[in-house]
Amino acid sequence: MRERYSEPLTLDDLADAASVSKFYFLRVFTRVVGVTPGRFLSVVRLAEAKRLLGDTGLTVVEISARVGYGSVGSFARRFTETVGMSPIQYRRLRRGAAPSRDGGDAFRSDTGPHGSLLGRVSADGVCAGSFFVGVFDSPILQGRPAAWTTLAGPGPFTLHRVPVGRWYVHGDALGTGRGCADGPTAGSEGPLQVTPGAAARCPELTVRRPDWSRPPLLTALPFLEQPRPVG
Template sequence: MQSTTSTTAHCDAKAQEAVARAIEIMWERYREPLSLSDIARAALLSQFHFSRVFRAVTGTSPFRFLAAVRLHQAKRLLLESGMSVTDIAFEVGYSSLGTFTSRFTSSVGVPPARYRRLARHGMPLPATGWEHAAATRGGMRGLIRMPSAPPSMRIYVGAFDSPIVQGAPVSCDILDGPGPYRLAAVPDGEWHVRAAAVPANPRSRALRLRPLAVGTPAAVLVRGGRCVDVDVDLRPAELLDTPILLALPELDRGGEASPARLVREFAAVFAA
């Protein structure tokens, strides 16, 4: 007889495989007006069951994940092509330039045209929120852990109101490598701590829009202005992770991209 633990692990593996199939379709067909039925069909699940499984695996809904994929591709086109903002909006599946501009701005932090200029001339660091630290004692603190960390790296960690790294974090800390962090002035409520590691001084521009590693612990509840302990383990980003939409200096920059070189340069970081 199969144990309960192994049965659960098998079900989790099957759920992840189904969700991965759906996410592959999103990346392949993001230009199209995909329906929930289209995406669920790729996962070989009913619409109702698919929505529930997708949220359990990714932490967000299929349509919010698809929206993140479209905006990620818009960032890529702004960096790599000379297409106009209008053409890019239609290319990634939007029928309205105004809607695209509004959603891009709220998710990435700057309007599309300004994002393109900043990517070429220098993206600012996100605000850490330490200027408001005296206003409240609430927040998170803990350790950022990463096996075989490279000698020169930068780690961004922030608290967001959704599992997707988009918009300005309610609080942010920036580290020069694994170690203790603190997110200050976090209001009471449920927050998602997200971390991304990138090379601090990359020798090439191969690393673009994709972090070296990510950390995605479970949602955190802050109450009574208290500081909650949350350790974050960094791991390689995978297909099931939503794209990082918030603009970060090391990830959002122009130049030639080489995914193959990226793999060669950083594959050893998580080697056994």
């Protein structure tokens, strides 16, 4: 999927590559990765689209075709729903929108009952200037968080005014320190149940370099992106 994302891969194609039946492949893949093969393939395609939007001058139409979409409208709609902004907005962000660490309440709902979420972030082989922790409705770090915070380093965190429901907690390192290798990082826990007026506790959230089974990160909060110099 990571090598042939532009092709119209089917479940049969993927199972054949793994030399197992499609039913066994679907069951084991979903259990190990946490999402279905189809969902994983969609995430891989959109992650490549993010890279092309930020690092190349290709048009949205050209990028849509390169990542396996037959319709630019379908691509733009899926990108916007999953990343949290349109392809054009994302390109502008990558090309100079000023990062912001303010507005922790920007994506929270002020209606309905809320609870809170307590936990601790640790780092496994990752040195970072700070960490992002957010609450999402998906096992994939995508879209906009229901609540989020940043930490100056590994340690405890508290998320206030988390809407009641079942949530996934995702963490990411915000910039690496001297002597640390660049590359993606991630940590996830969930689903966790948040109840009205109560403090739910999250298992320790360990941020590390992801392996093959970790879907790419798709959310696009401004301070999670590194603007690309133009010119």
